[in-house]
Amino acid sequence: MIASFLNPKRMASALITALICAAIIAAISAAALVIVQSKYLAVHRTAAWKESLLASEAGVELATNEIRKSLFDPAHAWEDWRLGADAALFPTSDESAGSPSAGAHSLTSQVLLREGESGLRSWANVTVDAPGCLVDRTGEQWFRIRSLGVTELPGGGAVTADPGDIALRKFDLKIDRRTGQPVSAPRAARLVEAIVKPVGAFRLPLLGIISVDMTDHNIVVDSFDSRDSAKSTNGRYDPAKRQTNGDVATNGPLIDAGNAQIYGDALTNGGTVLDTDNVHGEIRNDFYQEVFTVTRPTVTPEPGSPFFVSGDATLAARAGDPADYVLSGIALAGDEVLRIEGAEDGSATYAQIIVTGNMSLSGQSQIALDPSVYVRFFIEGDANIQGQGILNPSSPVHLQIYGVDRPANSDGTPASTGSIKIAGSGEFSGAVYAPNYDVQLVGGGNTGASYGAFVGSTVRITGVQSIHYDEALADSGLISDYKIVSWFEDEH
């Protein structure tokens, strides 16, 4: 009995028992660790998946900015981008020119390191192209941006998520699921496709870069859409179909609404709007709109075209590319008429008239557009349009007047502002974009309404009249900006 009690074999069994207990505890701990590790990875991979969308959207913004640069800083547009694209994703046939119109441009953005959480990396692969299916009816090119946001994943190539999550958050653990190519490290990759369209110069009825002054008259500002029968009648303004996009805005601090009936918003850049009793929309002070440079087009004048128009004359528009005329000035008086002649069959024709000097109409003179003629005037001097004014029988889209930018001071402001004054006795149907000009709409002489949009350094309206903005203008005219009109995330 004593021998059994003191048997070394019985004493050794305690060690075995302790080891077994330790193993059980270790197994339980390991099981718990596996569960916790799995959830930890799932959480961080979810974060990486979300971050890849941020990278993707950042890529869209980068591309949109480059497209905008083609307007505001063309010398530096598409720097660091390369022609040609990932053929598997974005096939393109032309890699020879410096614009997306001639081939896809692609960029791999700089790698962004995420602070903490293993210092994971994010970047975007962006491609911009200009497919033929994205040319609108006015011939303007829209652009397609495809941005693949990539974020590396923590935790190696193990699958840890719930099956329900895998269907939502797809990861490239071994291969790129879109191309089938191996990936160097597990990653989350999300693809966004955005479509960017050009925006015309006439996005607002009244825009004064410095100020808008409605001089205390009973002006009505509203809108219609000549393209939409629900918002116009036969393409013309109909008071019964009035729309409320008659916005009045300034990049400066002051709008004097003058108790005008504004069926839209009154917008300033950190300023105030005076006499707002009849503003039917919002009054905000957070407005700013970029102003693009209006340059004189480089054109070859039509053979035999006049140098200066000072009497009855006819300038012919033509189908397709516009007929170009370069005039040193236009001075009409008495009952003189400058006719812009269109096609006999009424089909659309185009003309571009550059006036390097002044334009003036007085007496009963007028500039008359044939129906279906589209005319763009580029004025380098001043314009004083009185007499019977410019007769445009079509929608405001057909008549566009641009004030070419004037010499600037060192701070970018114009050394001297020009003047465009519209005071004809007839109805004015057209649009004016002249950010370096003081634009005046004068009543009394112009007893009718004005249809269109007016952009000037200052915009001043005197006399009783109404301004009806044609919303079709927003999609016409020189391109002043680009905006995203379609956004889609590829879930595959």
Add this chain to the structure above:
Amino acid sequence: MKTPTFLQRICRLAGFSLPDVLVATAVMALMAAGMLTAVSALQKSTTASQHHATSQVQQSRILDYIARDLRRALTVVVDTTEGGERLTVTIPDYYDAAGKPRDPAIVAGGISYGAAGASVEISYYRRAGIFYRSVRGTETLLASDVAAFEPDFTDSGEQVVSVTVTFLPRYRFSVNDVSSLRIGTAASATTLLRNQRQ
């Protein structure tokens, strides 16, 4: 007096009196009862924690699905079905029959994929304790353990939609205060409708 032998001393040390055994038994019983209670509570806590974690994963999944579809939505409608709220969005018909991306087309001043005006309808709703995502009428189960999930869609009518998903934990510290527990487990997300920010 006779001195006890070595064997007698060993036998005396190895023995327990009846009171010793009774006390030891009582102590062991108390300890066992405590252990059982602790283990039971631990098991409940573990189960509740796992349920909570699972519910949060499902909650996050639902919000991420909805946010993705809202970002690319063309239209958004909130109505009710079977007593619960239903969110219905339409998205561009981006994929062809083979699942490949289509080329975009300009239609009426906007962008269209596929036939003019074509779109894909997606709905989110809860029915009989299951939360579904329905694409063109084909339901996909997103979360099965959702007896207490309560989606709340707030369409401001402008450019954002707010979504709140609440679940009721199974553990209850107070059966009379269910609402406060729901507040504690609600997750919300506000999504900008990218296609309506023009």
